[in-house]
Amino acid sequence: MSQxxxxxxxxxxxxxxxxxxxxxxxxxVVCAAAQQPPAAKPDINYGQNAAAGTYISINGIKMYxxxxxxxxxxxxxxxxxxxSIADMKNQITYFSARYQVIGxxxxxxxxxxxxxxxxxxxxxxxxxxxxxEQRSLKSVFVLGWSDGGIIGLLLAIHHPDKVSKLxxxxxxLVPAGLYDWVREWIRGMDHEADxxxxxxxxxQPWEVTKQLCxxxxxxxxxxxxxxxxxxxxxxxxxGDKDAIRTEHTVQIFENLPHAHLCIFPGSTxxxxxxxxxxxxxxVSNFFEKPYLxxxxxxxxx
Numbered sequence: 259m260s261q262x263x264x265x266x267x268x269x270x271x272x273x274x275x276x277x278x279x280x281x282x283x284x285x286x287v288v289c290a291a292a293q294q295p296p297a298a299k300p301d302i303n304y305g306q307n308a309a310a311g312t313y314i315s316i317n318g319i320k321m322y323x324x325x326x327x328x329x330x331x332x333x334x335x336x337x338x339x340x341x342s343i344a345d346m347k348n349q350i351t352y353f354s355a356r357y358q359v360i361g362x363x364x365x366x367x368x369x370x371x372x373x374x375x376x377x378x379x380x381x382x383x384x385x386x387x388x389x390x391e392q393r394s395l396k397s398v399f400v401l402g403w404s405d406g407g408i409i410g411l412l413l414a415i416h417h418p419d420k421v422s423k424l425x426x427x428x429x430x431l432v433p434a435g436l437y438d439w440v441r442e443w444i445r446g447m448d449h450e451a452d453x454x455x456x457x458x459x460x461x462q463p464w465e466v467t468k469q470l471c472x473x474x475x476x477x478x479x480x481x482x483x484x485x486x487x488x489x490x491x492x493x494x495x496x497g498d499k500d501a502i503r504t505e506h507t508v509q510i511f512e513n514l515p516h517a518h519l520c521i522f523p524g525s526t527x528x529x530x531x532x533x534x535x536x537x538x539x540x541v542s543n544f545f546e547k548p549y550l551x552x553x554x555x556x557x558x559x
Contacts, residue, residue: 302351304361305344305368313369316388317381322369323362323389327354332398333545334386335361336406338428340470342368348534349401353542357399362389364409366466377469379405379478383412390420397422399545403530404428404501408478414488415480423549425493425541428502428527431480435506444475485513491549492517493541497525516549 310324335346343361353359364382366372402410407429414421448471451464492514496507498521511519522529530537
């Protein structure tokens with residue numbers, strides 16, 4: 259699932275988990291909120307910044323990439339469905355103060371070429387792996403939103419040497435992880451694209467819309483057995499009124515060997531844009547501190 263322009267673009271946590279989970283999340287979010295981001299830089303035109311951008315040739319396409327910051331730790335940020343580097347501007351501004359931040363337009367989106375054949379999450383993960391290979395980068399931090407979170411999971415599954423820490427927001431393993439209303443919205447978009455293609459309408463790139471709807475409606479299909487291969491510390495995040503079923507987000511968290519969970523209160527799939535101060539501080543807290551997995555049962559011994 260992603261943000262293909264249905265922004266302003268649950269079934270709750272099982273009762274047995276609710277009380278201890280809420281306490282833990284409250285403490286996590288309050289601590290994170292104490293940190294403040296640097297002042298915004300509205301003069302930077304992220305996604306269209308010639309001073310920071312370049313095209314690279316990988317896997318049969320030209321991919322558009324922008325790089326910011328000079329920190330020794332690389333951080334790869336991955337946008338959502340139908341988006342671009344520009345959608346991550348609040349995160350790039352914040353994290354470039356301490357990391358070397360790399361943003362890429364995913365295949366067929368932003369300024370990157372589509373290439374031939376069906377668009378898949380696996381293909382986009384391989385594109386980013388090729389980018390990291392070209393730059394001789396290993397042990398990167400990865401921050402992925404929505405489709406970007408799915409791509410981050412696949413990158414960690416298939417190229418574990420590349421990902422030292424992973425933070426994902428609003429990701430799903432299978433289409434059924436989306437709420438029914440989201441899947442119905444995707445079907446409506448897909449039918450509209452079919453109608454416009456039949457009319458030979460040129461007002462929008464409807465063939466691209468079809469590909470993006472296919473990503474959300476029929477992909478991904480990540481087995482839990484693959485998820486359990488990820489050894490990188492992972493922060494799994496969602497809004498409490500996300501497009502992803504809350505129980506599905508919890509399922510992802512529970513099947514990762516080394517994970518933290520954060521459900522943002524009063525928030526949607528777009529928390530990173532709606533409240534970047536809270537979101538960025540939460541991710542920064544996870545990236546900056548050593549990974550620990552405390553357990554209440556150990557405290558009560």
